[in-house]
Amino acid sequence: xxxxxxxxxxxxxxxAQKSKIGLILFGVYAxxxxxxxxxxxxxPKTMGIRVFLGLNLAVVYGFGLIILAIVMGVAYNHxxxxxxxxxxxxxxxxxxxxxxx
Amino acid sequence: MIYSVSxxxxxxxxxxxxxxxxxxxxxxxxxxxxxxxxxxxGTIHWxxxxxxxxxxxxxxxxxxxxxxxxxxSGYDGFLYSIGYLAGWVVALFVVAxxxxxxxxFTFTDALDSKFNNKGIQLMAAISTLIVSICYLIPQMVGxxxxxxxxxxxxxxxxxxxxxxxxxxxxxxxxxxxxxxxxFIKGGLLIVxxxxxxxxxxxxGLAKKPAEDYHDxxxxxxxxxxxxxxxxxxxxYTLAGEFKKxxxxxxxxxxxxxxxxxxxxxxxxxxxxxxxxxKTVTGDGNVLYNGEPQEARKxxxxxxxxxxxxxxxxxxxxxxxxxxxxxxxIEDSEIIRFADVPFKDGDDSVTVWxxxxxxxxxxxxxxxxxxxxxxxxxxxxxNFISLMLALFFGTxxxxxxxxxxxxxxxxxxxxxxxxxxIAAIGFFxxxxxxxxxxxxxxxxxxxxxxxxxxxxxxxxxxxxxFSIISAIAFATVLGTVSGLIVASSGAVAHDLMDRYMxxxxxxxxxxxxxxxxxxxxxxxxxxxxxxxxxxNVSFLVGWAFAVAASANLPAILMLLFWKKxxxxxxxxxxxxxxxxxxxxxxxxxxxxxxxxxxxxxxLIPLGNPGIISxxxxxxxxxxxxxxxxxxxxDVPAEA
Numbered sequence: 001x002x003x004x005x006x007x008x009x010x011x012x013x014x015x016a017q018k019s020k021i022g023l024i025l026f027g028v029y030a031x032x033x034x035x036x037x038x039x040x041x042x043x044p045k046t047m048g049i050r051v052f053l054g055l056n057l058a059v060v061y062g063f064g065l066i067i068l069a070i071v072m073g074v075a076y077n078h079x080x081x082x083x084x085x086x087x088x089x090x091x092x093x094x095x096x097x098x099x100x101x
Numbered sequence: 102m103i104y105s106v107s108x109x110x111x112x113x114x115x116x117x118x119x120x121x122x123x124x125x126x127x128x129x130x131x132x133x134x135x136x137x138x139x140x141x142x143g144t145i146h147w148x149x150x151x152x153x154x155x156x157x158x159x160x161x162x163x164x165x166x167x168x169x170x171x172x173x174s175g176y177d178g179f180l181y182s183i184g185y186l187a188g189w190v191v192a193l194f195v196v197a198x199x200x201x202x203x204x205x206f207t208f209t210d211a212l213d214s215k216f217n218n219k220g221i222q223l224m225a226a227i228s229t230l231i232v233s234i235c236y237l238i239p240q241m242v243g244x245x246x247x248x249x250x251x252x253x254x255x256x257x258x259x260x261x262x263x264x265x266x267x268x269x270x271x272x273x274x275x276x277x278x279x280x281x282x283x284f285i286k287g288g289l290l291i292v293x294x295x296x297x298x299x300x301x302x303x304x305g306l307a308k309k310p311a312e313d314y315h316d317x318x319x320x321x322x323x324x325x326x327x328x329x330x331x332x333x334x335x336x337y338t339l340a341g342e343f344k345k346x347x348x349x350x351x352x353x354x355x356x357x358x359x360x361x362x363x364x365x366x367x368x369x370x371x372x373x374x375x376x377x378x379k380t381v382t383g384d385g386n387v388l389y390n391g392e393p394q395e396a397r398k399x400x401x402x403x404x405x406x407x408x409x410x411x412x413x414x415x416x417x418x419x420x421x422x423x424x425x426x427x428x429x430i431e432d433s434e435i436i437r438f439a440d441v442p443f444k445d446g447d448d449s450v451t452v453w454x455x456x457x458x459x460x461x462x463x464x465x466x467x468x469x470x471x472x473x474x475x476x477x478x479x480x481x482x483n484f485i486s487l488m489l490a491l492f493f494g495t496x497x498x499x500x501x502x503x504x505x506x507x508x509x510x511x512x513x514x515x516x517x518x519x520x521x522i523a524a525i526g527f528f529x530x531x532x533x534x535x536x537x538x539x540x541x542x543x544x545x546x547x548x549x550x551x552x553x554x555x556x557x558x559x560x561x562x563x564x565x566f567s568i569i570s571a572i573a574f575a576t577v578l579g580t581v582s583g584l585i586v587a588s589s590g591a592v593a594h595d596l597m598d599r600y601m602x603x604x605x606x607x608x609x610x611x612x613x614x615x616x617x618x619x620x621x622x623x624x625x626x627x628x629x630x631x632x633x634x635x636n637v638s639f640l641v642g643w644a645f646a647v648a649a650s651a652n653l654p655a656i657l658m659l660l661f662w663k664k665x666x667x668x669x670x671x672x673x674x675x676x677x678x679x680x681x682x683x684x685x686x687x688x689x690x691x692x693x694x695x696x697x698x699x700x701x702x703l704i705p706l707g708n709p710g711i712i713s714x715x716x717x718x719x720x721x722x723x724x725x726x727x728x729x730x731x732x733x734d735v736p737a738e739a
Contacts (some may be wrong), residue, residue, distance in 0.1 A: 012511065015198070022194035029190045031493075036183070037488045040466045041481050044473040047176075047465040054428030058176055058465045059533070062183045066526040069190050073519040076194065080515060 013087040018080045025072050032068065036061050106253035110567035114251060117571045118266060121450065124278050124285075143278055151520020153280045155503055157373075158185075158495075158521065160580035161243025161527055161551075162641035163404050164290060164573055167529075168557075169550030171536020172403065173437070175463035177470050178536055181642070182529035184491025185252065186368060188645075191653075192496040193518045199660050201505045201514040207587070209595040209651040210503040212655055212670060219600055226595035228498040228651040231682070233588045234624060235647050236500070237581060239640035241629020244577045246551040250559075251570045257630045263574075264626035265380040267581040271589065271618040276507060283396035286575040287629030291524055293565075293572055294531045297554075300561045301538040302426045307432070308408050309418040310543035311560070315400040317455065319372040320362070322351075329364060332373070343443050343450075350376070350452055352445070358391040363454040376454045377402065377438070377547065377568025383447025401556065405547040406457045407434040430537055431460040437540070438547055453547045463540075481706045487642055490710030492646025500580075525536035581625065585618050592617035642708060643685055650713035651677035658721050669725030677717035684709035 012018075039046055039061075047058035130450055145153070163185065170178030203211035209225035213366045241260045248259030270278055303546060321333040329351050332339060340359055341352035349364040351373055359380075362373035377400055380388040389399035409432040410418045438453040458468075467473035470487075471480035495501060505514045539545060539553035544560050546552050555573055559566035593613035597603050632640065654677065685691060688707045689699035706712070 005710060012202070015202075018198065022198075026194035029187070029194075033187050033190075033488075033492060040180070040488075041472050044466050048461050050428075053424040054431070055424060056431060056461075056464055059427060062176075062179060062533075063530060065183055065530055066186050070519075070523050070526050071188060072190070073193055073522045077245055077515055077519050081512065084512065099127060 011088075012084070014080070014083040017083055017087075021079060022076065025076055029069065029072060033065060036065060106251075107563045107567055109362055109563055110251050110570055113567045113571040114574060116448075117575055121266070121270060121282050121575070124281050127278075129277035132271055144324070144509065145507040147508055147517040148520055149280070149284050150504060150513070150517035151507050152287045152524060153507075153694050154284040154287075154501070154517060154521035155291065155524040155528070156283030156285070156576075156579045157504060157583040158501060158525055158580075159287060159290055159576065161240050161573070161577050161640065163528070164294075164554055164576050165243045165246065165534070165551040166239065166641065167532045168536045168539060168554035169552070170469065171206065171533060172539035172545055172553035172557075173550045174469035175458075175537075175540070176465055176533075177468050179533045180466065180470070180488070181491065182532050184488050185495065186522070186526050187492050188495025189518065189522045192501070193515065193522065195660070196496040196502075196656060197505060197514045197518045198511040200502060200656070201508075201511045204498060207506075207590045208499045208652070209591065210597075211502075212659060213599075213667075216667035216670075218667035221674075222600040222669055224671045224674040225652075225655075226591040226600065227677055228648075229591035229595070230588055230621075231373070232497075232499055232644055232648045233584045233591075233621070233677055234628065235644035236498070236641060237584050237621075238628045238632050239624040239644070240577050240581045240584070241625050242632050242640065243551055244574065244581075244630060245633055246549055247555070247570060247574050247577070249549075249735075250552060250555065256633050261628055263577050263581060264622050264629070267578055267585060268619050268622035269579070270582050271585045271622070272615040275648055276503075276586050279579075279586050280504075280507060282575070282582055283579040285629065286572065286579040287524065289544075289572045289713045290525045290576055291528050293568055294535065295527060297561070297565065297569065298423075298531045298534045298538075300565070301534055301542075301557070302421055303422055304561075305417060305419040305421050306408060306426070306429055306541060308405050309416075309543065310404055314404065314543040317375045317403070319365075319367055319374050320353075322364070322371050322373050324364070324371045329373070331409055341445060343445060345443065348441060348454070350441070350443075350454075360391050361450065361452045363452070374455055378450060379548070380445070381449045399546075399548075401539050401544050401546060402436075402438050402453070404436050404543050405433050405541050406436045409433045426534065427537070428465070430541065431464045433460045435460060435463055435541060436537065437463075438545070440547065463537075482711060483705075483707050486646075486706060486708040486711035487715065490642065490646035490649045490708055493649035493653045493710070494713060497648040497656060498645075499591070499648075499652070502581040503587050503590065546595060585621050585625070586698075588621040589614040589617040592621075646685070646710045646713065647678060647681045649710055650681040650717050654714065654717040654721050658725075662722075662725075664725050664729065665721065666725045666728045668728040669721040669723075670719060672724045673717045673721035676720040677713055680713040680716050681709040684712060689711065 047056060049057050051057050052060050113558050146620045167178050167181050170181065191459050203214040207229065209222055209229065212225050213221045238250045241263060244263035245256035245259040248254045248262065249256065270282060281376040320337065322329050323333070329339060331341065332353065337353040339351065340354040343350045351362045351364060352359055353362055361376050361378040363376055365372055365374045379392055382388065387394065390455060392398045408415050408418060410429055421429060435458050437456045437458050439456040440451055442451045462468065470484045471477065472484050508514050508517055535554050535557060539557040542557060542560050544556040555566060555570045558569035593610050597613050598605050598610055651674050654673050658665045659670065684704050684706055687703040689702040689705065690707050692699045
């Protein structure tokens with residue numbers, strides 16, 4: 001016998017589109033992160049260049065990666081929520097699922 | 102020991118522990134079903150779950166380990182913060198929603214959802230146990246480090262105490278009480294870290310961090326050839342010396358007490374600079390700066406040598422904001438303390454000497470990770486490997502993934518991840534301030550980098566120290582609880598119920614989970630005692646590497662490659678675990694742990710991810726292609 005989910009979920013018509021945008025955002029962030037690791041590894045002295053308010057590139061890039069993750073997360077949620085509301089009609093169950101706690 | 106026990110700290114600690122136990126009793130009476138025990142019934146609000154994520158994730162490694170590493174090695178410690186946070190992007194954009202949809206109680210459920218395969222059930226459960234235990238070790242080490250200043254108890258007592266409390270929390274109410282303990286602890290940690298950072302920045306920077314900060318002396322000497330001939334002070338007599346490369350240490354004796362000094366130069370004159378030292382004598386006595394612990398001569402250290410503001414050298418700077426706080430440190434020169442261990446006859450000596458370091462060096466990579474001066478291709482590869490493991494590790498940690506099953510819907514899973522990213526990201530920005538604050542305010546205990554953040558809080562008063570220490574202890578409780586719930590789910594649900602097909606009743610499954618919690622807790626206690634003294638964030642780096650190698654290839658390929666087979670998943674987990682653990686066990690760091698010369702380590706990499714993650718992916722692809730004929734999907738329910 002297989003098993004069901006912890007909570008019964010309805011069909012999600014927006015899953016494919018959400019997955020696609022998720023992968024694109026992941027790709028963008030991964031590239032920026034890879035750039036950070038590459039500079040630290042190949043040209044660490046570059047990280048000492050002052051770029052903003054007396055802060056060097058190491059600090060600005062590091063803080064930037066953290067803040068970018070938050071901003072991209074909020075944007076992704078906004079997009080996904082709109083998509084779910086548009087594509088998941090109440091009768092498909094997923095829209096109802098959100099309030100089924 | 103350089104700390105004194107505070108009654109307020111003990112009271113706060115006891116109150117917090119009683120509160121946590123109260124929560125467990127309360128939810129324990131309500132938790133009867135396996136869904137309630139392992140997944141809190143899937144009823145947790147996304148906001149609570151998001152902060153509980155933060156409480157689960159911001160472990161001893163984040164609070165004690167990262168702050169300590171920044172305090173000792175500057176910006177390199179902050180790289181852990183960046184890597185840990187970046188890993189959440191993988192969790193949010195790639196893993197959160199599909200995993201919520203596929204799973205029930207554990208991450209094994211999700212991996213096995215399309216196959217119902219014994220190999221996956223066994224390997225995923227073993228992986229959960231190994232990753233959780235790797236993650237448990239640093240938490241328990243952190244607990245042991247904390248009880249020393251907090252309650253005046255030795256390391257092993259702290260480890261046993263945390264183990265016992267957590268076993269109680271998990272064994273009584275499972276995921277529900279764990280969630281609320283993590284929620285409260287996560288919230289408190291972020292609030293009080295913010296308060297500590299505000300105190301720190303508004304306090305400014307000063308060359309003498311406190312009135313009672315030890316004044317390190319220098320004594321002029323006459324040098325003949327390459328040896329010290331005479332000391333220009335009638336109080337001291339020469340008693341020995343030790344040379345290593347450019348470093349030259351001299352042992353002086355004063356009134357029967359020996360101390361170690363470093364030969365240096367001041368204004369063109371040869372001088373001896375005072376150091377701090379620890380000596381373990383041939384007969385086992387431990388002396389700090391030549392005297393027993395009780396004499397309290399092992400000073401807390403770390404200060405600014407040259408404080409520069411707007412191009413001028415000053416003694417103190419007030420009125421700083423977060424940006425000018427960081428840029429002032431970058432413009433200044435910090436006195437760090439570097440250690441040199443050596444033998445002096447039958448005695449084992451460790452000397453920590455003053456090592457003036459430009460702020461520009463502290464605020465960019467290179468002090469810990471050899472990517473700049475003295476780097477080799479292996480050391481650069483080691484750094485890339487660590488950053489890779491941190492990026493891909495988060496989304497593969499079983500104790501984090503199970504939190505997706507505690508919320509009602511995919512939307513809630515997504516929203517709680519975003520709350521977690523915001524809370525965790527904000528906290529990680531604070532770690533840079535707290536770490537640098539500890540580095541420059543004369544609070545460091547050179548024997549324990551893990552204590553840097555609590556000792557910084559003590560600088561601002563015993564009240565804040567007591568609260569921060571109690572929260573740090575709670576930090577360990579919250580994370581260890583989550584790890585033990587994940588382990589107990591792996592044993593009771595994945596192994597006993599599904600792999601061994603023992604047909605446990607719902608009640609029997611809960612009972613099995615509780616027994617598993619006690620056993621895993623016992624193992625964690627033992628390992629926490631054995632690994633005393635290692636930086637906790639460093640140890641967590643290994644847990645991330647094992648998780649990223651064993652679990653992430655399986656999760657990603659299951660979601661995005663249609664040719665993935667059950668055999669491919671099972672073998673990729675096996676290869677990921679074995680390769681990651683083998684590289685770790687043969688690494689220079691473990692050689693040092695075995696008492697061997699790290700330079701002779703069979704594998705010069707300290708972090709396995711760059712080899713073990715691709716190897717695990719490759720195994721999955723090759724085995725899946727070889728087993729296409731056997732491929733048999735079982736349609737999932739729903």
